[in-house]
Amino acid sequence: MALKDGQVRGLVALTFSLITGAAFFYSWVERWGLLDSFYFSVITISTIGYGDLAPQTALGKLFTIGYVLTGLGLFVATASAIADAIISSRRDGRNKENQR
Template identity: 40%
Template sequence: MSSFLKIVTLFLTLALVITGGTLFFHHVEGWNYLDAYFFTVVTLSTVGYGEIVPVTTVGKIGTTVFIFVGLGVFAVTIQQFGAFTLRKREEHTEWLIAHLGHRHQRDEPHAANADDQPEPPKHDTPNA
């Protein structure tokens, strides 16, 4: 599976978790869709304002399950996005190095800050 496909799959999974949480809290707690969505995102992102809290037993149990499942999906999504970004940066760096290496092979002038080669040791010959 390509990196891009993994990222898309994880974002779709994250969207599914947010949608599922929103629908769950709308039906179980009786909140309007905006409040249910707000609580879902605030809980999933671990911000936890505390303005809206579940009051039913099913809502409280559902919230704990949602936290474990949703936070796992959220963390993996962020981690995979970071890994994808890092891989793209490494590929770009390798591409730059490869192209700069070709320039160097065309006998272009060396950089002014290139390392100097050490001088060979001097052997003193004794005077006879």
């Protein structure tokens, strides 16, 4: 499983921490509920961006710029590390089967 890899666990924890921090920020600054704040944080960092929510304050807009610039790289690194761990695990499993 991918979460057995220490690097993957660290990246997942960092990603969830960033999303959680952003959600609390949006809840506080934009006065959104926590569900909307988490939703916006995930939709934004994953670059889906449905457009149904958008920051209205200058502080929220500035934060979102930084959040996207830093969060996007972290999100891609996390997704890549998970995919790599899954592929490596399957490859190792096949190699063990072939050695039998």
